[in-house]
Amino acid sequence: MNQNDTYVLALDFGGTKLATAxxxxxxxxxxGYQKVSTPASMGAxxxxxxxxxTAESSLEKSLVPSDKIRGAGISFGGPVSADGSKVVLSMHVKGWDNYPLPALVSEHFHLPVRMxxxxxxxxxxxxxYGSKAIPDHFMYIQISTGIGGGFILNRKLYAGQGLGAEVGHVKVRFEDADAYPCACGSYGCIESVASGWALARDAKRLFEVVSKESIFYQTAKEIGECSxxxxxxxxxxxxxxxxxxIRSAFCSFALSLSDAITLLDMEEIVIGGGVAVNSxxxxxxxxxxxxxxxLQTNLRGRTKIRLSQLNGTETLLGAAKLLDI
Structure with a gap:
């Protein structure tokens, strides 16, 4: 079948949203793009x-003939086994431990599935799709509810023994008052400092102590949230x-990126996620x-850093492309 005429059903399991296309x-x-809120409190x-x-609705609305859909790809918001056959766990939704998700999706849709x-x-x-597969050494990192990302090294997706590239859990704080606990069970991770949930924590703490006349307090009241x-x-x-x-969190984020550049000398880093896009x-x-x-002087200026232009669809696109690697 000509690749120009082939399609993949993509499913994105996130901590706050579920998306399909x-x-x-x-x-x-x-x-047939669809997005709904994750019923996180109700479990896996x-x-x-x-x-x-939602995926059934995407299939129906896409109007793509079933014989042109060659498989399904799953992006899961948490660690998965090295062979991609099971979810290891979710840090935000209970019940996913050692869950054979691809097999269940395959049984439901009668399609080969990768995760x-x-x-x-x-x-x-x-x-x-965003960088047109041009860089040989590439990093993507997103700041959204959590912080995550991955690497393309020597033009191949890198995951170590299966749990590698957990960029949100690089340490930027140590055993002191600023080393906040992280959802991963450790402390001082960049996710515990600069993610959406970490900034919401800091916003709520600030709301409790600032003057009611302050810009922050008035803003929180106006928009009805501390986030x-x-x-x-x-x-x-x-x-x-x-x-x-904001400055403290983003300086820590800059430190985590500089560590990645020092270790891997990437050609390009792309930053995505709702928090990054909106700030x-x-x-x-x-x-x-x-x-x-x-950075050391000989590494300065070697790595291009830009904001993602894929409007949050990179996980669905990657899930589709997963069937080709």
Missing amino acids: VVRVADGELF EASLSLILQ GNDGNIAALGEWY ARTLVIAARKGDQDALSI WDLLEPILKEKIPNF
């Missing part, structure tokens, strides 16, 4: 039931407390300021 492999066009079975219904960790899958999608978004909006308005939290005007200047200072 039928992807045309040749150019990454999505058909509820998430599986909902995404199967990977969402960070690795997003890296594959961004590298192939990463609240901090970003207040920082743009000139609130110094919010700006201090790029604050994040980019900090990266430009701090990363060169963290």
Whole structure:
């Protein structure tokens, strides 16, 4: 079958959202795209039931003939086994431990299925469709609810023994008051400092202590939430407390990127995820300021760093491309 006329059903299991689409492999066009909120409090079975219904809707709305769909690809928000046959665990939704997800999806749709960790899958999608598979050495990292990512090294997706490339759990804080516990069970990870859930934690703490006349307090009341978004909006308005939290978090993020550059000398790093996209005007200047200072002189300026232009579809695109590797 001509690849220009082949399609893959892609499923994205995230901590806060579930997404599905039928992807045309040749150019990454999505058909029948669907997105729903993850019923996280209801556990794995509820998430599986909902995404199967959502995927069925994608198949119907895509209008792609069934004989042109050659398989399904799964992006899962958590560690998966080295052979991709089981979910190891989810740090945000209970009930996924040692779960044979690909087999169940295959049985439901009567299709061959492959699965990977969402960070690795997003890296594959961004590298192939966003960067046109040009860099030989590439990194993708996203700041969303959590922080994750993956690497393309020597033009191949890298995962070590199966659990490698957990970029959100690189340590940036140590055993002191700033070393917050992380969802992974450790502490001081970049996810515990700069992710959406970490910034929401800091926003809630700030709300409890600031003056009711402060820009941050008024912003939180106006939009009805204490979140990463609240901090970003207040920082743009000139609130110094919010700006201090954002700057500290993003400086730590810059440190984690500089460590990756030092270890692997990537040609390109692409940053995605809702928090990064919605705060790029604050994040980019900090990266430009701090990363060169963290690097040895002969590594400065060698790695291109840019924001993803795939509008959050990189995991679905990578899940589709997974069937080709």
